[in-house]
Amino acid sequence: QVQVVQSGAEVKKPGASVKVSCKASGYTFTGKNVHWVRQAPGQGLEWMGRITPGGGGTRYPQRFQGRVTVTGDTSTNTVYMDLSSLRSEDTAVYYCASHYEGGLDVWGQGTTVTVSS
Amino acid sequence: QAVVTQEPSLTVSPGGTVTLTCGSSTGPVTSGHYPYWFQQKPGQAPRTLIYDTSNKHSWTPARFSGSLLGGKGALTLSGAQPEDEADYYCSLSYSGASVFGGGTKLTVL
Numbered sequence: 001q002v003q004v005v006q007s008g009a010e011v012k013k014p015g016a017s018v019k020v021s022c023k024a025s026g027y028t029f030t031g032k033n034v035h036w037v038r039q040a041p042g043q044g045l046e047w048m049g050r051i052t053p054g055g056g057g058t059r060y061p062q063r064f065q066g067r068v069t070v071t072g073d074t075s076t077n078t079v080y081m082d083l084s085s086l087r088s089e090d091t092a093v094y095y096c097a098s099h100y101e102g103g104l105d106v107w108g109q110g111t112t113v114t115v116s117s
Numbered sequence: 118q119a120v121v122t123q124e125p126s127l128t129v130s131p132g133g134t135v136t137l138t139c140g141s142s143t144g145p146v147t148s149g150h151y152p153y154w155f156q157q158k159p160g161q162a163p164r165t166l167i168y169d170t171s172n173k174h175s176w177t178p179a180r181f182s183g184s185l186l187g188g189k190g191a192l193t194l195s196g197a198q199p200e201d202e203a204d205y206y207c208s209l210s211y212s213g214a215s216v217f218g219g220g221t222k223l224t225v226l
Contacts (some may be wrong), residue, residue: 044204046217059213061216102172104153104165107164
């Protein structure tokens with residue numbers, strides 16, 4: 001079955017970092033774009049970056065430059081999103097989404113990250 | 118960073134037709150922006166309905182179609198069903214960086 005499964009919910013204190021994983025099964029991430037998208041409570045979708053595992057590079061929006069890092073491990077078919085210097089506004093559901101046959105056709109279930117002192 | 122604009126809310130009658138649009142602050146939307154359309158229902162992850170302007174997935178109901186219209190990306194729903202009530206987001210690509218619109222809350226009433 002083609003799917004991506006994300007890691008579980010996280011609770012972090014302001015200033016900390018969080019690392020969310022996204023593991024594909026039924027296909028390989030290698031050579032396919034994997035995106036990270038977040039959604040704060042009651043808000044819209046926000047693009048956080050993408051990676052093409054296997055050497056295709058990364059791309060981030062200007063507002064997250066230096067604070068978000070997306071990495072990939074082709075040996076475990078897993079992509080990671082690391083967000084540092086967390087603040088309360090980073091409280092959100094974080095989704096990974098990938099191309100399988102094309103067109104961002106596979107989405108993870110979402111990971112809730114709560115930033116609270 | 119570019120700003121992508123969508124109607125905040127729209128209402129359509131059951132069986133009716135409605136067009137949602139996706140505009141860009143940088144100028145006309147073209148196929149080179151690879152417009153995507155996503156549907157999200159409460160408590161669910163988004164799902165992709167339309168990609169690269171007009172391509173559908175196997176799960177995309179035939180009543181949805183994507184196009185370019187008047188310098189904007191467009192999602193047309195023809196023959197609205199109650200289950201189409203949802204939030205709809207578009208995204209545009211700017212040299213490999215994606216930007217989402219603010220979303221359109223579609224009510225079927």
